[in-house]
Amino acid sequence: MTPGARIAAAIEILDEIGGGAPAEKALTIWARRSRFAGSKDRAAIRDHVFDALRCRRSFAALGGGEDGRRLMIGALRAAGASVDEFFSGEGHAPAPLAQVEATAGRKPNPGAEAGDIPDWLWPEFCDSLGDDTETEAEALRHRAPVHLRVNLRKADVPNAKSALHEDGVETRPHPACSTALEVIAGARRINGSRAYRDGLVELQDAASQAVVAALPLAPGMRVLDFCAGGGGKTLALAAVDGVEVFAHDANAARMKDLPERAARAGVDVTYIHGSELCAADRFDVVLIDVPCSGSGSWRRAPAGKWLLSPERLADLVETQAAILHETSQFVAPDGLLAYATCSMLNVENGNQIRGFLEDLNWSLLLERAWHVSRGTDGFYTAHLTRNAHPD
Ligand SMILES: C[S@@+](CC[C@H](N)C(=O)[O-])C[C@H]1O[C@@H](n2cnc3c(N)ncnc32)[C@H](O)[C@@H]1O
8 A cells, every 4th residue: 555545544444433433443344344455554554543543632733623634634744744745646545635624724732732632631630740741741642662571480581582582573671660571673573472472471561560560479478459351460460479369350251361361371360259259368469450541551542532531530530439448348457458540640549549548547558650751651559558456
């Protein structure tokens, strides 16, 4: 496909997403009906679509509208490229710009529009990030790096690195966590690599790994991953020597791939239903990786930035508070409740924890945040423990 034809395909897909289709689904459906597109075309089109979703507001300002065509005009203008070169009307390229399109468009307003953050969220975003607001908004406008977690059950970091290198995947250590490798070349070869197929490495953001690495785990501990979901953190927990890991999720279907992933990683996980939790022995550590806005991972899932609403955020905050209260009963007397989000918003992080500490007789042992501008997803974690009862 020519560069112009790839832009035309991105326009088509963006219009489907604008009409309500989930981004991944729209891309898959387009690929199925466009067998002529090779893997490089599909990758380039995907990049166009995701770039436009990350920068939807600023591209819409520059392009003069929110439909796929004008978003791509805005994208080219933002990149300083010649729009006419791509919108040539030749072959399968988009039609040349009409006079009205050529003169439409303006520079994005500073603040929420230039930062590609919804207006309603901007005050909370600024409040949460202070002097770093613009840096973090800017970081969210760009593609996320690919990180791998070395599975210490099967390999050490140098071995995993050289196994990846044999299959053309080049990596370097990531400072956020000792098990984290950042992929610097060959990311599209990961799935077919021996290191991945044999469970030496897993795809996982470095900050997500660091949330688990921050836990004071020791052999013999019982650890409950209460919001296990796809199991990224469950597998990282289970890779720690001598720790017994239990996985639970309110939506058990979300854990459907976990047994296969655990088998590949060579780790044991026990699945536990909500109905069994009250009768189970208390846990030394309960990790609650709660549902959240996902604001820290908007680079990977940019549609979420525009789907979040004040009502949805308020519901999430309520659910987080309920999970904190519910799970506190599963923690052993001297145990740890570890709260985590992939969010950079105070309302889901520090403020949520302070609300819990006001309600219950618990203390904060550790609080840590990771920001997107430092090269990881945005994450937050807080470790909580019960206060001793006075005799
Ligand atoms: C952020 S995701 C977890 C991601 C996962 N820990 C990982 O590292 O891949 C949050 C999970 O919480 C689950 N969840 C939502 N409400 C819940 C509740 N009340 N109790 C337990 N899990 C819940 C969701 O189904 C979702 O899978």
